[in-house]
Amino acid sequence: MLHVGIITVSDRATAGVYEDRGGPAVRAFCEANLAEQEGGWESHARIVPDEPPLIRAAVLELLEAGCRLIIATGGTGPTHRDVTPEAIRPLLDKELPGFAEKMRADAWDDVPTAILARQACGVRGDALLLSLPGSPKAIPQCLGAVWGAIPHCLKLIADNPAE
Numbered sequence: 001m002l003h004v005g006i007i008t009v010s011d012r013a014t015a016g017v018y019e020d021r022g023g024p025a026v027r028a029f030c031e032a033n034l035a036e037q038e039g040g041w042e043s044h045a046r047i048v049p050d051e052p053p054l055i056r057a058a059v060l061e062l063l064e065a066g067c068r069l070i071i072a073t074g075g076t077g078p079t080h081r082d083v084t085p086e087a088i089r090p091l092l093d094k095e096l097p098g099f100a101e102k103m104r105a106d107a108w109d110d111v112p113t114a115i116l117a118r119q120a121c122g123v124r125g126d127a128l129l130l131s132l133p134g135s136p137k138a139i140p141q142c143l144g145a146v147w148g149a150i151p152h153c154l155k156l157i158a159d160n161p162a163e
């Protein structure tokens with residue numbers, strides 16, 4: 001069973017200013033793309049404001065719950081409240097910059113503002129952590145851009161545990 005953690009990082013979704021569409025968009029993408037997952041999969045969703053300690057706490061809680069793929073959406077932009085990369089980076093054993101590079105490169109022709117996102121992606125233990133922009137329409141674009149590398153990455157980090 002693959003446990004997938006989904007974290008919406010959004011002041012406004014947390015406060016109820018708008019209904020969260022980011023978490024459900026990640027879940028919908030997983031539903032469409034994990035149908036063949038051996039042993040099945042299960043999602044665990046959290047919504048937090050743009051506060052580093054709360055973002056980190058959500059990541060650590062989902063790791064503790066056994067999530068091996070954690071996908072955060074929101075808070076990657078250039079404003080002072082956008083702190084998801086700063087919150088996630090210290091938790092990574094290794095950053096995998098290719099994930100963010102591919103997300104931005106694939107979106108560039110369609111959405112030039114794609115380069116405003118500072119996605120932090122990498123591994124912690126045997127888990128892969130990804131961050132995506134908050135815009136719900138960015139979610140299938142960004143996940144679609146990198147999905148081809150995810151099963152192999154999960155297998156590599158599971159097969160080569162730290163001492």
Ligand SMILES: Nc1ncnc2c1ncn2[C@@H]1O[C@H](COP(=O)(O)OP(=O)(O)OP(=O)(O)O)[C@@H](O)[C@H]1O
Nearest residue numbers: 008010011012013019020021022074075134135136
């Ligand atoms: N979780 C979400 N659910 C629904 N729409 C969202 C969500 N996150 C972002 N959006 C939409 O995408 C647009 C761009 O997101 P923006 O960068 O302003 O949000 P954020 O910084 O990720 O979240 P917030 O401003 O709530 O902290 C917003 O105008 C909003 O309409």
Ligand SMILES: Nc1nc2c(c(=O)[nH]1)N[C@H]1C(S)=C(S)[C@@H](COP(=O)(O)O)O[C@H]1N2
Nearest residue numbers: 074075076077107113114117133134138141
């Ligand atoms: N594929 C894609 N990437 C995207 C976007 C988008 O609409 N599609 N929006 C951009 C915009 S406008 C911003 S400000 C940044 C950061 O968004 P965030 O702060 O909500 O994470 O993501 C960028 N990346």
